Amino acid sequence: MRDLNQTSQNLLRSAVSRRTILRGVGAAGAGAAAIALGDITSASLVRGPEIGARFQDGTPVTGGVLRLTGHQDIPGLSPEDAGATVPFVAIVQIFNGLVELDENLEFQPVLATALPEVSADGLTYTITLREDVTFSNGDPFTSADVKYTMDWIMDPANASISAGAFEGIVTSVEAPDPTTVVVTLAQPNAAFNALIGATLILPSTYHEATGQEAFAQAPVGTGPFVVNSFDPAARVLLDANPTHFRGRPLVDQFQLDVVPEASVRAEALENGEADNSIWALTPEDAARLTEDPNYKTYSTLNFAVLHFPLNNEHPILSDVNVRRAMMYAIDRQLIVDEIYLGAAQVATSNLSPAVATYYNPDVTMYPYDPEQAIALLEESGWVAGDGDVRTKDGQELTFTISIPAGDSTRRGVAEVVQEFLLDVGIEVQLEEVPVAQILELLPAGEADAGLFGWTYGDGGDPDAISVLSTDGSSNWSSYSNPRVDELLQQGINALTQEERIPIYQEIQQIISDEVPFLYIAFLQGLTHFSNRVQNLPEEVLAIDELYKKAYTWGLDPAS
Structure with missing residues (x-):
């Protein structure tokens, strides 16, 4: 191993005290932190509880504000802004896809009634939609919204961040009736479920009338939460959607604060001002919280x-x-x-x-x-x-x-x-x-x-x-x-x-x-939740995907 010059030695020796240790980065790096893992092992496949799970005395717990922190500004709240981890966590509370990858890396139907049916030649996917879904403004969800969303993404004039994922792959999207979508591909595609899982559905009538720029500041979706207030550099506050098709969230509000400094996010957790930091803490803070019985720690090997x-x-x-x-x-x-x-x-x-x-x-x-x-x-x-x-x-x-x-x-x-x-x-x-x-x-x-x-x-x-x-x-x-x-x-x-x-x-x-x-x-990533958060699964394989289940989490009224 090389002998570092004095500057490098100082950087390494002072890394913890200066809080300049690397944290996990990128779309899959949510909550990653580097520490010696000890007895913590890579997560195994365990199912989380369904919404409405009952707590210790058998009574469903509802109400309160779920409080998260993240390090990044949130430029907008439309699917077009979901490229980075912190905006993604907020945006998936507002929108749904036809299917989604869950925290155990399995695809589950969401706005669809089942996973797509594929033709024998692998070129045609038929998707049947739920009939009990509405957007938060009251508009019904139909196949027209799915077609509109995919066509909008594929229109070069819109410069969608998802356009490249569709280009050369999807040749047409048809809506033969309100509950059926037929997607035709140029060639078979093994990643089709991942493609539609990453495609959050827009409300066609409202989005077209509003325009993308205004929509990103005041979005409407089918998700479990609706926008209460939004400050890109400070806070996103969402209210529970009482008409959500999978049931009203257990918490009343979902709050995400922009807190760039890792040490401040750790302090918020320890002071009871936050329930989770989406982004990584420093190794010293992560090590302390991992040993603290007041927090639940997830350990996962990052895809990033x-x-x-x-x-x-x-x-x-x-x-x-x-x-x-x-x-x-x-x-x-x-x-x-x-x-x-x-x-x-x-x-x-x-x-x-x-x-x-x-x-x-x-x-x-x-x-x-x-x-x-x-x-x-x-x-x-x-x-x-x-x-x-x-x-x-x-x-x-x-x-x-x-x-x-x-x-x-x-x-x-x-x-x-x-x-x-x-x-x-x-x-x-x-x-x-x-x-x-x-x-x-x-x-x-x-x-x-x-x-x-x-x-x-x-x-x-x-x-x-x-x-x-x-x-x-x-x-x-x-x-x-x-x-x-x-x-x-x-x-x-x-x-x-x-x-x-x-x-x-x-x-x-x-x-x-x-x-x-x-x-x-x-x-290797570590993510910590306060024990105030209830209904979390025992273990997960993908932390980012876990946040899609925030509507099922409750808060311990005793904490």
């Missing part, structure tokens, strides 16, 4: 990979030797051991071992080897000079990483990586940028690099076509490889595990060889 997306069209970062050199230059095991205290694994490629069926451990590895990093840089013509930074044809080897504004923990890991890279002659500038802006800049190729924990293999499915394909809507690295595009298409067209496994294992090998982004670690 902590990584630095790199603009592969950047004049410096387009060189695969530079990207490989950076992988060799970063002591990722040190980051796992010293920052995550062992509660993580060095990442091997794009897919987490949480997606066990498709995970490939036999890929190109990058052990910490600064000499190999230097050799690769010199092979590409980057030579050492009088200063710390290498040059080539008069150009310095430097680029900028955009990190989320106000996120001290991610800045901490970026600063450690910055030191590792400078040791081999690569200068990195760090700039803080609002998350929403980073999500716009990276796909547009207008940023050099970022720091994410974006998910590849969400919900246990290995499909990453929106992230790794050339035209993917979430291709943060502007990565393009015709073979990967071909494999991604084959992967979603194949309908059996036996066909899909070698496809996704080859993708992992290619990604590890070409390094379109710097993958750092697979994180």
Whole structure:
């Protein structure tokens, strides 16, 4: 293991006291925190209670305010704003999909009466809808709303964040009668349930009349809660929907406060001012709460990979030797051991071992080897000079990483990586940028690099076509490889595990060889709930999905 220079040593030694430890990041990183897990093991499949469950004295408990905190601003409350974890948790209280992935990674019908029926050729899906559903403004829910939603997403004029997931896959959506939807695909698609599960249904009449921008501030959905008040930088307050088709929520209100600093979120939990932090706490706070019997702790292996997306069209970062050199230059095991205290694994490629069926451990590895990093840089013509930074044809080897504004923990890991890279002659500038802006800049190729924990293999499915394909809507690295595009298409067209496994294992090998982004670690996540929250399942496999069941949670009146 390398000897860190003084700056890096100070960063690591002071990480806990400065509260700059990395937390789990990205859409699947809700509540992730890195600590030594002890007797906590990865969650097993256990069903949660149904709504209306009775408490210790046999009486249903209703009323009160469920209070959550998260670190991100919430730009809007429409499905278009659900790309980041904190907005997602609020938005799934307001809207439903036809089906949904539950906390045990199984698809369940929601607005549909059953999972879709698929034709023998795998091209036609028929979905039967519930007849007892209304939107919160009183409009009836029908097949016209499903068709409208999918057509709106697929209309290029709307620039939907979900458009890439439909492009080249769905050819038509028909509503032959009020309770039937028929979706026709261009080719068989093994991830179809995931596609419609991620599609939250809009009220066609209200959305069309209101327009997307106004709708995002005052949305109407079929979900268990309705909007009371909304301040993007401060609080979302939702009221129980008394006409929700699955029953009125047990709590009266769902409150989500924006609290950027992890230590403040921990204090809110311990002071009884919050019931849960959606986003990670620091390791020291997480360790303390895990040992405290007043909190319930969930431990899950994240689907996300902590990584630095790199603009592969950047004049410096387009060189695969530079990207490989950076992988060799970063002591990722040190980051796992010293920052995550062992509660993580060095990442091997794009897919987490949480997606066990498709995970490939036999890929190109990058052990910490600064000499190999230097050799690769010199092979590409980057030579050492009088200063710390290498040059080539008069150009310095430097680029900028955009990190989320106000996120001290991610800045901490970026600063450690910055030191590792400078040791081999690569200068990195760090700039803080609002998350929403980073999500716009990276796909547009207008940023050099970022720091994410974006998910590849969400919900246990290995499909990453929106992230790794050339035209993917979430291709943060502007990565393009015709073979990967071909494999991604084959992967979603194949309908059996036996066909899909070698496809996704080859993708992992290619990604590890070409390094379109710097993958750092697979994180173990911890999420804490106050014991005031009742009706939580004993264990879960997917924390993000658990929040869809908030309408079934009650509050202990004695606390």
